[in-house]
């Protein structure tokens with residue numbers, strides 16, 4: 107794919123959820139964990155609803171491009187649910203950050219580690235821009251980036267598609283934006299964020315039929331001689 111000609115890029119900025127690992131597979135695994143937890147702890151039957159409310163409200167924070175995402179992500183759903191923001195944040199950290207870590211390696215998108223190695227060998231810097239905290243996820247995926255920025259970092263505090271996070275990445279990379287490529291899985295978030303920052307974007311198709319210009323696994327982006335001969339990457 108000519109857009110990934112190493113001569114064209116100084117840096118690639120990756121989204122995390124749905125881009126580096128299969129989010130649907132992860133959600134199925136976490137639903138099983140939540141169901142087992144509900145059986146063992148019937149008093150916590152509202153946990154799934156609280157997590158779903160958190161996710162829906164967080165989507166709205168991104169959609170409305172609200173400033174103060176770090177604080178609002180807990181305050182808005184907590185108000186709706188009639189619980190404290192602190193107790194909700196503890197549940198979210200446990201169920202959406204800590205517990206998923208052990209499943210991440212199994213959900214890795216095929217070829218992603220090889221693709222990272224390919225970029226590194228070509229002298230292309232790797233950055234990560236996620237709306238969630240990403241350092242632990244990256245470590246659990248067995249991936250390394252030279253820069254990790256989150257939409258909830260105090261100096262960003264806005265979720266995609268607002269370009270503040272990507273601008274922070276570009277500033278720290280100190281690379282011309284026309285030499286940076288963003289890779290994500292949502293056109294309305296990653297794609298829109300990249301367009302507004304004037305950065306090229308490549309999107310991963312996570313379901314449905316393949317479309318021209320989209321990719322499904324990183325094996326498709328590797329040059330022939332860098333593809334694995336057997337399974338696994």
Ligand SMILES: [Mg+2]
Nearest residue numbers: 121123124291
């Ligand atoms: Mg994503």
